[in-house]
Amino acid sequence: MLGVCYYPEHWDEGRWETDARRMVELGITYVRIGEFAWSRSEPARGEFNFGWLDRAMDVLHAAGLRIVLGTPTATPPKWLVDECPDILPYDEQGRVRGFGSRRHYTFSSKTWWRESARIVEAIARRYGAHPGLAGWQTDNEYGCHDSTLSWGPEDLSAFRDWLRHRYQSAEQLNEAWGAVFWSMEVTGFDQVSLPNGTVTEPNPAQRMDFWRFHSDQVAAYDRMQCDLIRAHSPGRWITHNFMGFVSDFDHFKVAENLDLASWDSYPIGFVEKFPFSEVERNRWAETSHPDIAPWHHDLYRGVGRGRFWVMEQQPGPVNWAAWNPVPKPGMVRLWTWEALAHGAEVVSYFRWRQAPFAQEQFHAGLNLPGLDELSPGGAEAAQVARELATLPPLPETRPAPVAFVFDYPSYWATMIQPQGRDFRYEELVFRWYEAFRRLGLDIDVVPPGAPLQGYDLVVVPTMVHVTDAARAAIEAADGMVLIGPRAGSRDRTFAIPENLAPGPLAGLTGARVTQVASLRPGLEQPVTGSVQGGVIRWRDHVTADADVLARFADHGPALTRKGRVHVLHGWPAPDLLEALAAHMAEVAGLQTLPLPSQIRLRRRGDWWMFFNYGPGDWTLPSGFDCLMGGQTVPPQGLTIAQRITG
Amino acid sequence: MLGVCYYPEHWDEGRWETDARRMVELGITYVRIGEFAWSRSEPARGEFNFGWLDRAMDVLHAAGLRIVLGTPTATPPKWLVDECPDILPYDEQGRVRGFGSRRHYTFSSKTWWRESARIVEAIARRYGAHPGLAGWQTDNEYGCHDSTLSWGPEDLSAFRDWLRHRYQSAEQLNEAWGAVFWSMEVTGFDQVSLPNGTVTEPNPAQRMDFWRFHSDQVAAYDRMQCDLIRAHSPGRWITHNFMGFVSDFDHFKVAENLDLASWDSYPIGFVEKFPFSEVERNRWAETSHPDIAPWHHDLYRGVGRGRFWVMEQQPGPVNWAAWNPVPKPGMVRLWTWEALAHGAEVVSYFRWRQAPFAQEQFHAGLNLPGLDELSPGGAEAAQVARELATLPPLPETRPAPVAFVFDYPSYWATMIQPQGRDFRYEELVFRWYEAFRRLGLDIDVVPPGAPLQGYDLVVVPTMVHVTDAARAAIEAADGMVLIGPRAGSRDRTFAIPENLAPGPLAGLTGARVTQVASLRPGLEQPVTGSVQGGVIRWRDHVTADADVLARFADHGPALTRKGRVHVLHGWPAPDLLEALAAHMAEVAGLQTLPLPSQIRLRRRGDWWMFFNYGPGDWTLPSGFDCLMGGQTVPPQGLTIAQRITG
Amino acid sequence: MLGVCYYPEHWDEGRWETDARRMVELGITYVRIGEFAWSRSEPARGEFNFGWLDRAMDVLHAAGLRIVLGTPTATPPKWLVDECPDILPYDEQGRVRGFGSRRHYTFSSKTWWRESARIVEAIARRYGAHPGLAGWQTDNEYGCHDSTLSWGPEDLSAFRDWLRHRYQSAEQLNEAWGAVFWSMEVTGFDQVSLPNGTVTEPNPAQRMDFWRFHSDQVAAYDRMQCDLIRAHSPGRWITHNFMGFVSDFDHFKVAENLDLASWDSYPIGFVEKFPFSEVERNRWAETSHPDIAPWHHDLYRGVGRGRFWVMEQQPGPVNWAAWNPVPKPGMVRLWTWEALAHGAEVVSYFRWRQAPFAQEQFHAGLNLPGLDELSPGGAEAAQVARELATLPPLPETRPAPVAFVFDYPSYWATMIQPQGRDFRYEELVFRWYEAFRRLGLDIDVVPPGAPLQGYDLVVVPTMVHVTDAARAAIEAADGMVLIGPRAGSRDRTFAIPENLAPGPLAGLTGARVTQVASLRPGLEQPVTGSVQGGVIRWRDHVTADADVLARFADHGPALTRKGRVHVLHGWPAPDLLEALAAHMAEVAGLQTLPLPSQIRLRRRGDWWMFFNYGPGDWTLPSGFDCLMGGQTVPPQGLTIAQRITG
Ligand SMILES: [Zn+2]
Ligand SMILES: [Zn+2]
Ligand SMILES: [Zn+2]
Structure with missing residues (x-):
């Protein structure tokens, strides 16, 4: 289903009815509102002014739309900041981060908790039982703009x-x-x-505790909001709209409070944010890289324990990246379908209409700036709505054959102590994910300690501190396991384990790390054996009581196997990574469909959905019947097909 | 005529007479003094000590020199800063910018206005009627060192x-x-x-207002100084020495207070400041780029409503760029002549003698450090003086056939909201200027709203907010008009116009911008039609009710024409820019003389003055008689010629 | 002899005896302890707790080890910082540099002097006469982490x-x-x-004085510590462990207080710190550049007036560079031998055992993290110990034929006023040193004003301010003299000399600098004559009353000679530098042995010690008998040989 983000407070009341009607006509079911509207609802302490919001909710409801209501805590108003400057965050250089944009609060402030509770409760009380209300969104994009950590009194x-x-x-x-x-x-x-x-x-260790502390705070703060909402709004679900590539807090922990996860999908903006090479940035500038959105879909499906939305879907050019091109025609449709393919329950566009004013005036909407006229992205959303109406209901999402274990604390640990400037956890995970997706495999993302039974292959790109639960889950896995460098290299207090890395995984892996090397760009160590290629950026020098499947030139183990557990003792260059993924898929008995770099496949039930991010046509292998689209997938196009089972 | 900047306070009084005599011998008419001499004139509050300055003025006057006296407000002394720390500016990070160099004041401080008025009035009273006094300079280089904006209480x-x-x-x-x-x-x-x-x-919009506010302050502050000076110094003109590539305030507005404009010309230093490529930086390192000084000459001739000086002319290597090479022999002469060619009334060298001490000790002067001995640049200045004495008087400067509309607020707007990291207004204007100058065309620079009648071609590289006056002037133009991307994209409140960009220019252009794309380096969109080449950095996606002269590959309009008004809907790559300039010159009926990249031409009356910035000889086309120099212009040389009218 | 840095406070007391025994078994004579142990020794003001240190010293002494005891002033404890925040330093941006790592004090704080004296005296009193005590180390790595200068009240x-x-x-x-x-x-x-x-x-000039002031403070502070120690610990020597590439204070001045110099040798970490090209960084990433450690050995032998130690020797990968590779096998042995070849009395490894906790947990030790098990570097140290036991005693270090004059104030002067962004004094000196070492020459490093008689060649890469003593020493030199650009360009007050540069060297050189040019990367000025090649980065334009041995293309002097004194008037590109070194060696009558870029030679008495930093074998010229190693030096190997004198 489709949704849209809407800001009634940005437009004359006289336009609301037309807006609502046109949303419904376009095929929209859900409308998210309210998440930045504190100053309009409480222009001065205690002077609540909810009339406008009452009327807006009624208009939207009357048009048949289902409402998602956001708490406005991402934008404390000026009177509150002036009255309570202790709510403001501090940056790492010790400077106050002040009023004038958003997220100007620290999770540490008791005053802020009190004020947040006050406004959340007021809104939950007033709207908790509104007949148009489908669910809630807490705050907005925790952690965005480096707002998780704060360094003040x-x-x-x-x-x-x-x-x-x-x-x-x-x-x-x-x-x-x-x-x-x-x-x-x-x-x-x-x-x-x-x-x-x-x-x-x-x-x-102090830094690691400081990070854990902040992560815990986000979860506790969100739970506080959820508790207040649940008290006043029975029967409605709660979500939070997470941001892409924000790993400063543990999303799995926050989501324990939530009924479903959601995330904000800006595939093109992320091309400038992720550490791609310039060549890749140019290649994917107008389509995004074909794993950027999918990775997050799979991650947040895991975070949401199977349930997720795209709460904000990029509908055209955005305003916040270093460069902001117009997406190629077709991409808004493609991204929407791809989200659905990965299991999104709703794809909600940000935003209904481009704002002609303020910070995001260069951010496209489904309608042109200030106008009742669809933008190119709006027209593509309408197309998706028509397609959805034509097709049979989407099949259920099934468990994938491959699980990736994603571990937020490993991000913190490697940020604190990269040891080599380019050891980036998010990049490691993304590249490994890409390698397996290039084999046509579907992937689930799970937290450390989650049960791993039933997966043919479990991939742990790294896990710096391995808890007892995480170790036990790996031990209990019944498929093949692949682990990367630096795993188990720190204990609970961020010390090197007494038995050296991989610490608790020693028994499972047979490895023992005696030295570690970070390798500057330009240094590459060749690996030969069952897999071939180069190691860059990082190498663990190990002794191994395990089968050595590949070795470095100095005969040091590069890839080892003990029972089901494989360990790659370095950061693989692209050639080695490709060989490794193929090797693991083979030993795991996975059916692969190797794809070119611009094509991706995702299954939903018995639908095989092929997406073409490239500039040329691509033809399906034989053996498929097409439900939507044809055997030849055009640029920025997609085909939904079913295997011919005869 | 020639001038020089002199600091009597830097030298023993016993040397003043010799200095004055040697200036006159060299051929110097004007001497600027006093603009940093507050601590010497008022060593403690109210303890004025003008004796030294009285004597210095008398000595210079007695030698026959005409004096330009600067107010010393660029350098408030330490006792004043200690007493009134509220005059200090703050940087954008909120840190006080303290005493110890210059420009350590904010235009916002009422204390600072009071203290400025006090010292300016004292000096104006004392010297306003001095017989040697020709005119005044207010302060020094407003805005230099990012000193326009300040962020304090x-x-x-x-x-x-x-x-x-x-x-x-x-x-x-x-x-x-x-x-x-x-x-x-x-x-x-x-x-x-x-x-x-x-x-x-x-x-x-807040940022734009903050910038406008500061720009207004500069103009008001300068007017305050001018009013005080005029009250006590009737019959003397007032100027301010603007700096190159400082666009933080509206120079046209400040100049409304002034009798003439002046600027400080450091052609080589600017090579490191302007965003040239490394290849260009190397090419022009020892000569400067051949449009750097000319652009500013034309700009300040416009700012000064026809009248301008070069108040500070680079006389050799400087001290403040990342690298500071020795200019190639001949360049000091060339730059001086080029300033005169563009209409400078006086070219005044900075400085008479290299200071062996303090911040600028690596900055060349006409004399070697501390000595009564000409530097190589001094010898070239002497040569110019001899040449001027030999030649007939320079003809009048005539209006140019081409007008460039330069709009300071467009600089602020694109700095606030570049949307693509490399959308730089100054670079856009400079590259378009270069393209038309490469055709041998003379150019006037005018502010938005200035009358445009009489110009064969009006060029508006962009104008983000188009005022009524600016629109009316464009409409009233009787030549061809060329407008660039992003024109009319914001209204008075920095909102997107209700009719979308180009807002008030919609009727004149027939264009309507529905989407905008910023393009990262490496992305280029080809254009074909009446002009060919690539668009980089920026593209406006438009619908056009106009003739489409060139299109993008997706058939979107690239160059449109409605009546006289042409619009290029993107940032042209060099090939497209060259084609565009040629096309516009042709449709405007301009006589062009295409020049190699290292040669420039500027006319003054019937004198055609050719300048050679390159390493090899260049020969004039036939049909010229030479007044100075020959048919072959040597490297770093110039030729003044007249067309053979027979 | 060998030593090791040990932190008894990091380990259970029960392990001390084993540690001491294993040190002795490995062949270690000296053990440095105590230099960060303030919080353990005085956990709250006046509550001294020296029992642990008493016992540690006794255990080490009992095992036969000689103890070097460090004063703990590099790490003031938290209670002291909380009580006396005025001891904290400020960075150049005016921010307090707080507690939480080390070196968090300013030399300017009187409180800090008082507190330093208190703890130093307490320790000196208690341990000054301990029978195991060999000597003292004051503080730790003055100036490390930019801790010389501070900018607070x-x-x-x-x-x-x-x-x-x-x-x-x-x-x-x-x-x-x-x-x-x-x-x-x-x-x-x-x-x-x-x-x-x-x-x-x-x-x-203010900045130069500010730097001199800080440099003086370091020397005075160190003298204060030395005076207290000497008062309570007669008969023990005192050293300080200087850091590599820290030139913010004058090490020669500090060492006047000391009995011997020592330094901390991290050859691989410095590859990332020194401004090598990326190509060189990759080439030397796992071995270091072959002059990095030797330069410092020669420098600190000079600083120590002939006596120096390596107090901390890198034993494997470190933790603090941008990338930290594992050194190639053999390098720990090679570095140790090379230190001995350059005259080190003791090479002391940092540290006995890798710490599994805190900031340096990625820093290798002679033992694996937390374990009683030698690391690869530990095994190489043991090999050196065995080799030392086998060989005859090392011959005395003799004076070298070449002297380099190293001038710390020239570093400050060129940092304050680079004039060209890449004029780096340390780089200039290093490259000139490298050029002469490539000729197989041994080099002494001496301070300005030191006697230069007896040297065949004296090299002064530059000396910005030439004192009377420095000029007199150069005048009195009886060998050839080579001086580089910018020499004598500033006087005592940082002004340009009245006779222009080279000021006091004018008579000796015959040169006079009229203009200076800094040349951006890509600009190169060819030089022809007795030496050929290019000048980059810097050129002094001079007139010369001297023999001109080489000229620029514009006929300006490039290399001049007056009597014994040669001056190169620019920064030589590699080709010119190589030619220059060869030319100077020839005119100085030096016997050279040109070496490939990866091979170095250092003599100690009649031992010729060859070191191979490259990836391939290298064979000695004929005419040598091998004491250790063979005619063919393997990669990361060394050979000690004597000339066949028959
Ligand atoms: Zn958002
Ligand atoms: Zn100036
Ligand atoms: Zn150290």
Whole structure:
């Protein structure tokens, strides 16, 4: 189904009815509103002004639309900031991040919790039972604009509290952090400082705790909102719209509070954000890379325990990347269908109409700036609506044969301690995901510790700290397992394990890491054996009590196998990664369909959905009947097909 | 005529007489003094010590020199800063910019206005009627070192006042800024904040107003100085020495107060400042690019309503660029002649003698450091003086056939909202200027709204907000008109016009912009038709009720024409720009003389003056008689010729 | 002899005895301890807890190890910082640099001097006569992490005091700084400000004084520590462990207080720090460049007036560079031998055992993380110990035939005023050193003013300010002298000399600099004559009353000679530098042995020690008998040989 993000407060009331009618005509079912509308609803402390929102909800409901209502906590209004400056966040350089855009609050501020609860409760009370209300969105894009971590006095105070609970005594804190090093020992929690502004690098265990602390705060803050909403709005679901490539907090933890996950899909903007090469950036500038949106769909399907929406779908050029091209004709339709292929329940476009004013005035909408006239993206959305109406209902999403274990704390750990400047967790995972998707495989993304039984192949690109639960899940896996470099290299206190890396995985892998090397760009170490190619960026030097399937030139193990568990002891260059993926698929007994770099496949039930991101036609292999589209998939096109089972 | 910048306070009084005599011998008429000499004239509050300056003026006057006296407000002394720290500016990161160099004041400080008035009046009273005094320079290089904008408490206070006058009520402010977006609404002007230190980008309309506010302040501050000077110094002219490539305030507005414009010409330093490619930077490192100085000459001739000086002319290597080569022999002479060719009344070298101490000790002068001995640049200045003495008087400067409309607010608008990282207004204008100059055309630069009648061709590289006056002037033009991308894309409140871009130009152009694309380096969209080549960086997707002279590959209009008005709907790559310039010159009926990239031509009356920036000889086309130099122009040489009219 | 850095406070006491025994077994003589152990020794003000250190010293002594004890002042503990925040340094942007790593103090704080004296005296009293104590190390790596300069209120106060002593009156200060320029004059020392946070560049003479002031402070602070130690620990030597490529203070001055110099040798980390090209960085990533460690050995042998240690020797991968590869097998042994070849008395590895916790957990040790098991580097150290036991005692280090004059203030001067962005003093010196080492020559490094008699060749890559003593030493040299660009270009007050550069060297060189050019990358000026090649980055335009051995294309002198004194008037490109070195060696009558880029030679007495940094074998010229290793030196290998004198 389709949805749209709408801001009634941006338009004269006289236009609301037309807007609602045209939404329905276009084929839209859901409309999200309200998530930045605090100043309009409470222009001064306690002076609530909900009349406009009452009327807007009624108009939308009357038109037959189902409403998703956002809490407006991403944008505390100026009177509140002036009254309570202690809600403001601080950047790592110790500067206040002030009013004037959004997300100008720190999760550490008790004042902020009190004020958030006040506005959330007021809105939940007023609208919780509105007949047009389908569900809720908490806040907006937690963590966007580097807003998870904050470095102010409120943060220090809250961090000390968190540490008190975790460590109970200064002695245990000192022990956990190795604080004897460089005379960092404290005699009480009130001596703990923030891990910023130091002369050289701060203690990594302290930094890791600081990150965990902030991640915990996001989850607790969201739970607070959810609890208030549930108290006043029974029977409605709650989601949060996560942002792409924001890994500063553990989304799996936040989603424990939620009924379903959602995310904001800006495939082209992300091309400038992700560390692609310039060649790739140029290649994918106007279509996006074919795994950018799919990776997130699979991730958030996992985060949502099977249920997710695209809450904001890019409908044309955006305003916030370094460059913002117009997507190639067809891409808005393709992205929408691809989201559905990966299991999205609703794809909701951002936004109904391009705003002629303020920060996002260069951000396209389904309608041209200020007008009641569809944009090119709007016309493509209408096409999808027509197609959906024509086709039979979409089949159920089935479990994939391959599971990727995604571990937010590994992102924090490698950001804190990259050791090589280009060791980026998100890039490692993305490249491995791409390699398996190029084989035509469907992939589920799961958190560490989730059950792994039933998967033919489990991929763990890395997992810096392996908890007991995570180790047990890997041990209990009944398919093949592939693990990458740096796994198990830190324990719970961010120390090197007593048995060296991979720590708790030693028994499962047979490996023992004695030295680690980060390799500058230009250094590549060749690997030969069952798989061939190069290792770049990172190498673990290991001794192995396991089968050595491939070796470095100095005979050090590169790929080892013990039972089902394979370990690649380095960061694979593209050639090695391709060989590795093929090798693992083979030993896992997976049926693959190798695809060119611009083609992707995703199944939903017995529908095989092929997407063409390239500039030329691509023809399906034989053996398919087409439900939508033809055997030849045109550029920016898609085909839905079923295997001929005769 | 020639001039020189002199700092009597830097040298023993015993040397002044010799200096003055040697200036006159060299052929110098004007000497500028005093513009940084506050601490020497008022070493402590109210303790004026003008004796040295009295004597210096008398010595210079006695030698027959005409004096330009600068007000010393660019360098408030330490006792004043210690006493009144509220005069200090703040950078965008919120840090005080302190004492220790120059321009350490904010235009917003009322204290600073009071103190400026005090010193300016004291000096104007004392020297206003000095017989040696020719004219005045206010302050020094407004805006240099990013000193236009400031972000401190004084600025916030003054900004709120400025907004009160502009908007009258908070409601109107909210409306103008679209402040409902992201809950930015205020209930009073005392809630307005500065547009810095935000979590993500601040409101662009707020930023635009902040820029306008600062630009207005510069003009008002300069007018305050001018009013005081005029009250005490009747019959003397006033100028300000503008800096090159400083566009943070509207120079046309400041010049309304002035009798003539002047600017500081550092052709080689600017090669490192302007966004040239590395290849171009190397090519022009020791000569400068042949349009750098000319562009500014033409600009400031326009700013000065026909009258301008070069107040500071680079006389050799400077000290402030990333690299500072020695100019090739001949360049100091060439630059001087080129300034005269473009209509400069006086070319004044900076400085008489290289200072062996302080910040500019690596900056060449006409004399070697500390010595009474000409530098190589000094010798070239002497040569110009001899040449001027030999030649007949220079003919009058005539109006050019081509007008460029230069719009400072378009610089602010595109800095605030580049949308593509490399959309730089100054670069766009410069490249278009270069293309027409390569055709041997003379160019006038005029402000938006200036009358355009009489020009065969009017070029508007862009104009983001088109005022009524600017639209009317374009409509009234009687030559051909060429407009570039993004024109008319914002209204007075920085909103997208209700009829979409080009807003008020819709009727004149027949175009309507529905989508805009910024294109990353490497993306190029081919254009075919009456002109051929590529579009880079930016494309406006338009529908056109006009003749389409060239199209993109997707058939979208690239170059349109309605009546006299042509619009190029993108940023032209070099090949397209060259074709476009040729096309426009042809349809405008202009006589062109295509020149190689290293040769430029400028006429003054019936003198054709050819300048050779290249490493090899260049020969004039036939049909010229030479007044100075020969048919073959040597490297770093020039020829003044007249057309053989027989 | 070999040593090791050990942190008993990091390990259970129960492990100390085993550690000590294993050290002795490995062949280690010296053990450095204590230099970061303040919080353990004084956990709260006045509560000393030295028991652990008593026991540690006793255990180490009992095992037969000689102890080097460090004062713990590099790591003031948190209670002290909380109590006395005025000890904290400020960065150039005016931000406090806080607790949480190390070196968080400013040398300007009187509180800090008092507290330093307190802890140093307490330790010196307690351990000064310990029978296991061989000597002392003051603090740790002065200047590391940009910790020499600080920009806070304590620094301003101390700077004003320093200026009062230097200049006596504001008038003299104004004169020395040329403060009349830009109205910087002050009427008292309390008006002096710090040279940071200015709108454009601050006064260079002020900056130079600020740097001198800080350099003086380091020396005075170190002398304070030394005085206290000597008072309580008669008969023990004192050293400080200097860091590589830290030139913010004058190491020669600090070493005047010391009995011997020592330095911390991280050859691979420095590859990322030194401005090598990417090609060179890749080439030397896993071995280091063959002059990185040797340059420092020669420098610190000079700093130590003939006596130096390597106090910290890299034993494997480190943690602090942008990338941290594993050194190639053999390099730890090679580096150790090379230090000995250059005269190191002791090579002490950092550290005994890799720490599994805190900031350096990725830094290798002689033992694996947390374990009693040698790392690969540990095994190489053991090999060196065995080799040392087998060979005869190492011969004495003899004076070298070539002297390099290294001048710390020239580093400050060119940092303050690079004039061309890539004029880097350390790079200039290093490249000249490399060129002469490639000829197989041994080199001594001496400070300005040191006697130069007896050297066949004296090289002064540059010396911005030439003191009387430095000029006299050059004049008195009895070998050939080679001087580089910018020499003598500033006087004592950082002004251009009255006779222009080279100022006091004018008579010796016959040169006079009239213009200077910095040349951007890509500009190269060819030189022809006795030497051929290109000049890049910098050229002095000179007139010369001397023999001109080579000229630029414009006939300007490039290489001049007057008597023994040669001057190269530019920064040589590699080809010109190679030709220059060969030319100078020839005219100096030096016996050279040209070596490939990956091979180096260093003599100690009659031992010729050849080191192979390359990937292939290299064979000695004929005429040598091998003491260790063979005629063919393998990759990462070395050969010690003696000339066959028959
Ligand atoms: Zn969003
Ligand atoms: Zn100037
Ligand atoms: Zn160290």
